[in-house]
Amino acid sequence: MSETIWSVIGTFNYVVLAYFVLLNVVYLGTSVFALRALRRYALRLKSLDLTELITSGGAPSISLIAPAHNEALTCVESVRSLLKIEYPDFEVLVVNDGSKDDTLARLREAFQLEPASRIPTATVPTATVREVYRSRTHPSLFVIDKENGGKADALNAGLNYCYTPTFCAMDADSLLEPEALIRIVRPFLEDATTIAAGGILRIANGCRIEKGRVVEVRLPKSLLARFQVLEYLRVFLAGRMGWASLDASLIISGAFGIFSREPVVSAGGYATDTVGEDMELVVRLHRYHSEKGLPYKIHFVPDPVAWTECPESVAVLARQRDRWQRGLYQSLTRHSRMLLNPRYGKAGLLAFPYFFFLEMLGPVIELLGYLSFILTISSGRADWWFVGAFLAMAIVLGGVLSLAAVALEELSFRRYPRRSDLLQLFGLAALESFGYRQLNTWWRVKGTYSALRGVEGWGRMTRTGFQS
């Protein structure tokens, strides 16, 4: 290779180094903001009795919208757990999104469903609704049976039949903790401009579950799932908490978030032409409110928990990450006018550039960095001391970020009660940089490529059902 090419590679290595430093500075920054916000939140919790606050009246009624597609294995247990939620006024709207298995039959049998009159209160376009059922045994349970249209379409159908001022979007196979709604609704009480709030997702694999409730929290047995536990801690406690404390949340997880119904309907409901409908909605809500000059707040609440099953096979995890990356790409490119645009406040000036340059384009830079790195080393042109120092920095920094998330967990909610769990989380933080991180980068690059090629669809997600 000519010296010019080596010179380009050398320069590119600097770009990678700059990207790497910037990414981790942002991670560390959000961790610091999250630390401050979590401490304040924990103290606030002690100063207002949450249950008394909610049960004394005035809490907004909520519709839980749970889309279900071929969920026969888990739907009855999930719905039972939803019906047991501790909240003064809520309805459950299960949207059967054209399931080909016996999801509807199981629900009909378990909850004695019968056809009910319920007119839609909004007209967000959806696939045809075949029938609305109401449970004879649980009058607050409705099942909307519709033709298949995807998760966003199912959520829109739920939105059309939602009669409450707020709704909670969730996955039918997630398990909400009994107090989850009481906790997540708090921003709606304290701040009338709140339009959305996200809760935390935790991984149920390995936990003991009885009658739709997590009764014992354990780390999963599979290493792949354990890495995801650590990853979720980092994403939610350090990332989302940090961004929310800056008033710049761009994501509320589709598995558990609560929204004011009216702004979502006004903004057009969920986008059905993206696989990242959860992020796209939040970005659009930012845009809608900023462009109309409407006051609004989007919060993250760190203690309401939805437990979810994570993939334990490499193939399924790869498909999930591919989809997440496509969703990210679609959401950001669709609203690219927000990028560095002061009109959109902190969302446009801080969060959007972070997601655009570091989360969306970052994996590509990182992968190219690996290749350039390998090329440089294999050519014998590398300074081995330098390489060693750089690798050490990468590994130690990865560990710092993960350990910061573990420390945030200890500081706040301490859901993993055994000391051995804590020690295992330490170990995972050290191990994560050897393989798991690189795999993730590869899947995300593939996701970006899929998005560029216009690949659609969710990819097959295999569920094993919660282990009781």
Add this chain to the structure above:
Amino acid sequence: MELFGTSTDGVGHEPVFGALIAIVAALFIVTLVFSVYAFVLRLRHEARDRERARYASKWKDRILLALADDDEARALQESVEEDERLPFVGFAVQYARRVRGDGREALSRLVKPFLGPIVERADSRRVEIRARAIQTLGTLGLPEHSARLIAALDDPSPLVAMVAARALSFGEAPEYAEAVLSRLHRFTGWNRRFLASMLASMGPSVTATLRAGLADSGAEARSRAVAAEALQIQADLGAGDVAAGVLRTTTDRDLLASTLRLVREVGRPEHAESVRMHVRSPDLAVRAQALHALGTVGGEAEIPQLVEAMRDPSPWAALNATEGLLAAGGGRLLAEMAASGDGVGALARQVLAGGSH
């Protein structure tokens, strides 16, 4: 100099290499700090859990006995060590939240000698500590702290002010109500329904003040709307005339909607005229509430208008009109409509089945 990509003699690499090494060392130290921090937090939490369990085994039964026995209460007070005073108050307050009346008073007397540090904390510079202290004092409900609670309504922190307001709202004393109502503007950021519920929970002693608040055309529309909703929760039959007056004079959307809900709850036929002014409002929330209220207060005379409104392009307005129709005595008509297969039939079936929210 090119990173990784030139000669292996290290010439020119020293500054960057030195920086890398320094960063690695610093990060390694941060890693250790986080690890130790997390582990220390775990140990501290475990110690706290053990301490809580110890206090529970030490005090739980005795506190329950002390509620009914003054001698046991005195003995328990004497047994509390100097360094256990704050935990004892914290432990007892948990029970104070669950009991009312005599039980609450007995608990308050029990912890009264130990409240000095809590009162000091009510002046802490940290908002959350002040709020927690005010909450504790409020939960115990001792009259000697009421002035402190009322003063906390003017605390610079909205959180502290709200904690104080909630504590006072349990007091059911007119002077507390006055104090809270006169500072309603401090809570404008809070959810309206939640504020109304808090005010309504203060009982009949605040009703007259709420009516005056609703009638006060010089007050903020939002405060008046809160008063209207509180009166609705209280189902104050005397508020109908005030509400009708508000309907004739205000144009504020939220105030109109809240007042129409109040009229629906407590209105009489003579208020129908004020309601009728709004049944064609371009604002959906106002129109929907007006249609429902009209059916409730207007009676059978309003049936033709409500039947027409069942075809309103807004499903909310149509649904409210249908509910109004049922309230106006149009049940038989609705039953006939329910047989039809069109949208009106679906509305009728839904309302007859009690399926509206």
